[in-house]
Amino acid sequence: MYLHLIFLIFVTQAFAEEENVLLTEVFTITLDPLLFNWTYEGEPHQYVYQASLLDFPDLPAWIKYVFSEKHKKGFLYGVPPNRNMPKIPLQVVALNTRNYETRIRYINIHISEKLNPAKFEVMMKIDNVNVDDIFDVERMESLRDIFRKHLWKDSENDLYITYLESAIELGARKPLDPDQEEGIVLRLGSQSPFSTNLKDLEDEVKPLWKVPSCPRNFKKTTVERYFRDAGFTLDWCAFRLIDPNNSAMHHSGVKGNALSKDKWETITKDSVPIRNYSVDVTWSLVLPIVLLVILTFLLSFILCFYHNGVYDQASEDFFSNLFHICTDTVDRYKDDPTEQIDTPILNQHAILSGYKPSSNLVKLSPDPALGSRSHTSSPSSTINRGVHCRPNPPPYMRPRFKAEINNDDPNLNEKNWYC
Known part of the structure; x- marks a missing residue:
């Protein structure tokens, strides 16, 4: 394993590009297809470059990378810091987006002093x-x-x-x-x-x-x-x-x-801060519950105490006369058993309409052809409700059997039997 790593490092250093830069002066390194033994085919975004410090995920802070749309090339530029770093190894990965071929080149930057630096x-x-x-x-x-x-x-x-x-x-x-x-x-x-x-x-x-x-x-x-x-x-x-x-x-x-550090420093997992979410979860549960209790109390207070001040005269009159409506109806039914349905309905309708019940109700006499049975006007009757009137439908009759037929009655025959 160690022999393999030593051999890889040796091969990397043997085929690396050498670049000499000077302190206090901006340097430029061009990244183009020729550096990777490729031929430029006229497509501006055919080749993509990714540069980093060797064995690191990013470039040093003082080295920048930019891709030029005009020149169809990438450029590494920067000013070397005044520090004791004789050589900076870089790794450049190139990708051909047409066939997804990947190639790697290594660049060693050698930093040296400038003889006559600017003052x-x-x-x-x-x-x-x-x-x-x-x-x-x-x-x-x-x-x-x-x-x-x-x-x-x-x-x-x-x-x-x-x-x-x-x-x-x-x-x-x-x-x-x-x-x-x-x-x-x-x-x-x-x-x-x-x-x-x-x-x-x-x-x-x-x-x-x-x-x-x-x-x-x-x-x-x-x-x-x-x-x-x-x-x-x-x-x-x-x-x-x-x-x-x-x-x-x-x-x-x-x-x-202000020049930053020359190398990208990694962070450890232990240095990442850990946040406690128990307080957030507690507030997210307690606060809605408290608000719900407060709103429930307020609504209960309003419904229990505020309705005492609400007064409706029509409702009071209806409920106060409801007992009398029932008692009057029962008394009239005892006096005249033929009065059945229309009286309570009309009385109730009169009370709800704001009028006193009238005793002049429509009473229908029994039909002699149907015996002593009585009937009232149909709910769809138009009597006393308008000028145009129409006859009521015949009253409903229960079924009659042969045993109930009086043979002495000439009006009844077998055609009127019901079974």
Whole structure:
């Protein structure tokens, strides 16, 4: 097992790419299909790259990765920290999305001291470019020519980029238009002291420092024409001259000065905080129950005590006269047994309608053809209910048998038998 690991490490180091970088200077490593012995076939997103520190899941904090849509390439960039790290091993995994072929390349970054590091730096924020635009040699040379030919002529021999970062990473807002550039923050450094033109420019933009950010169409500087002709739109509110003699200025407004640790540190399971949910569960159960009890008590109080003050005259009259309605009906039935159904119904209807019951009820005499049986008007009768009347249906009769038929009665015969 150990021999296998030693052999793997040996093979990895033997076929690794070597990159030499300098302290205090931005380096760039290009990731393209040629690095993995592939041929570019014209598809912009055919190849996907994933870079990390060897045997770690992520890159060091001072190394950034960005994929350029314009160049169809990936870029690793950053500034090496001033620490004793002679070699940084990286692992880059490439994926061909067409056939899902995967290849791995190893890159060893060797850090060395810069012979003449920059002492004076110019910090600026450019709104109309992205990070990958600076990796274009022609674009970068046009920016440096503005300083080497017009603003900082003494820095012609040693002017270089000492810091580069996306404005979004430093807290700027992402533009609303997706096609609009995110903007960058960079610093150009040199050993030469600041020129008079740079100092005059700083004095010119000092009143703008109280504003967090200038609009993109702001052009009120004497050197604006140099940058506009080269295709750069500067945020003059962020323009600074970083002098090593002024330590306060050296660290003002630069979030990228604080370098993080060089390696990604993992966390252990024991260090993850554990939250107790017993209190949350208790409150989620107790609170609804308490509210339910309170609402039940309030509703019971309202129903038990508030209804005593409610008074309805029509309901009181109905319930007070209900007994008399029944007793009067029973008495009238005893006096006249032929009065059966209509009286209580009409009396009750009169009471509910607000009228006193009338004694002039409709009484129907018994039909002589049906014997001594009596009947009342049908519930569908229209007597005394309107002008148009119709006859009532015959009354219901119970079945009669042969034994009940009187042969002396001429009105009854076998045709009227019911069984």
